Amino acid sequence: MQPADPFMQRSHLLGFIGAGAMAKAMIQGVLQSQAYAPTQIACCSATGRTSQALSKQTGIACLANAADIVASCDTVVIACKPLELEHIGPVATAPHKPLIMSVLARRSLQDLRKHFPDARVVVRCMPNTPVRIGFGMIPYSVETPLNPPDLETLHSILKALGSCLEMPESDLPAATALSGCGPAYYFKFTEALCQAAIAQGLSPSIAAHLAKQTALGAAQLMQTSQESIPELIKEVAHPGGITESALAYLDKQHFDTIIKEMIATTAHHAQSF
Ligand SMILES: NC(=O)c1ccc[n+]([C@@H]2O[C@H](COP(=O)([O-])OP(=O)(O)OC[C@H]3O[C@@H](n4cnc5c(N)ncnc54)[C@H](OP(=O)(O)O)[C@@H]3O)[C@@H](O)[C@H]2O)c1
Incomplete structure (x- = not known):
């Protein structure tokens, strides 16, 4: 058989x-x-x-x-x-x-x-x-x-x-720190934007609507545009304009360094046992 x-x-x-x-x-x-x-x-x-x-x-x-x-x-x-x-x-x-x-x-x-x-x-x-x-x-x-x-x-x-x-x-820990955990970073940033706009007088529902649609639009633009991310930033942040001053404030607060340290720490935690 x-x-x-x-x-x-x-x-x-x-x-x-x-x-x-x-x-x-x-x-x-x-x-x-x-x-x-x-x-x-x-x-x-x-x-x-x-x-x-x-x-x-x-x-x-x-x-x-x-x-x-x-x-x-x-x-x-x-x-x-x-x-x-x-x-x-x-x-x-x-x-x-x-x-x-x-x-x-x-x-x-x-x-x-x-x-x-x-x-x-x-x-x-x-x-x-x-x-x-x-x-x-x-x-x-x-x-x-x-x-x-x-x-x-x-x-x-x-x-x-x-x-x-x-x-x-060997690349998975860095990938885990970026895309595995990543949705939480974008949610956290969006939530911070909402709270900041509410502090400026917007209602919670209007702040959430503006923040979420802006995240969606920015994501679609990054995905579909031929331009690099630095080029897309430049398109919004004209020299001497208000977006440029907002980004300069982030630079002064060492935003990039904070993110770099966060990813390095998370990638380290994501190493195999
Ligand atoms: N959440 C994320 O964003 C994310 C992203 C990437 C990877 N992951 C990975 O996904 C995994 C699961 O995360 P989670 O957030 O889904 O956890 P979770 O919601 O706590 O679910 C864990 C599940 O495992 C079951 N379980 C525990 N011991 C088991 C056993 N001996 N045999 C069979 N089933 C058992 C639990 O069952 P009962 O409670 O019913 O007993 C429960 O259904 C983690 O290893 C995490 O690293 C998560």
């Missing part, structure tokens, strides 16, 4: 170990883009609290634990907290050899391989929260060059969530 084809035993294409904020954002992204149907996705969590809620909300399956996810899914996304990986595995994946895709900060490819020794291939991704609406930025690193079908699988997920870019693992 021929041995059963292990691929045929897999009931789901995409599985998530962890069903918290990032798993939810990614699942919402792939469902919204229709890259996957709810019936093709499964998740699990430690207590079952988040996985049951996510299953109810999205229609995806909720399985009992990580071993069940690994056994029944072709691609497995590791989306628990970095330290929680210690409670998972090593998970034997034979006869299945799933593609393992981790979103964990600070967990190296080598470290992940120890937890999933039989994985077909291990990939490290660093998504950000805009994946929820298909506007994420996802730098990733691979253990070994992916074969075309695996690359297609990876891109079918990542491109449904936004833009992705392969890079050496």
Whole structure:
């Protein structure tokens, strides 16, 4: 008798170990883009609290634990907290050899391989929260060059969530500090602009409307214009004008140095354990 084809035993294409904020954002992204149907996705969590809620909300399956996810899914996304990986595995994946895709900060490819020794291939991704609406930025690193079908699988997920870019693992800490954490920097800056405008007498709703639309317009311009960012700045900040004096004030307060130090510190924190 021929041995059963292990691929045929897999009931789901995409599985998530962890069903918290990032798993939810990614699942919402792939469902919204229709890259996957709810019936093709499964998740699990430690207590079952988040996985049951996510299953109810999205229609995806909720399985009992990580071993069940690994056994029944072709691609497995590791989306628990970095330290929680210690409670998972090593998970034997034979006869299945799933593609393992981790979103964990600070967990190296080598470290992940120890937890999933039989994985077909291990990939490290660093998504950000805009994946929820298909506007994420996802730098990733691979253990070994992916074969075309695996690359297609990876891109079918990542491109449904936004833009992705392969890079050496040694660049991931800086990428984490920039795009992984980045949405929070833009939100913080926008919130500071709102509060400053409210202090000048604008209502909170008008300040928020102006600040958000300005962020959106500036982002679209950066994305679509042929001009560099310094050129776009110059277009607003005419010599002797009020924008130039605003930027001069930021320079006097060492704005660039503050950002440089923040990114350096964050990239240092994002180094693997
Ligand atoms: N948030 C971001 O912007 C961002 C960006 C890039 C990468 N990440 C990465 O995404 C990962 C998850 O972050 P998050 O914000 O989504 O965390 P979170 O909301 O706290 O979710 C953690 C999830 O892991 C589950 N879990 C814990 N132990 C588990 C186990 N032994 N087996 C299976 N599931 C387990 C939890 O389940 P229960 O609570 O239900 O038990 C929960 O569903 C982190 O490693 C982080 O580095 C986050």
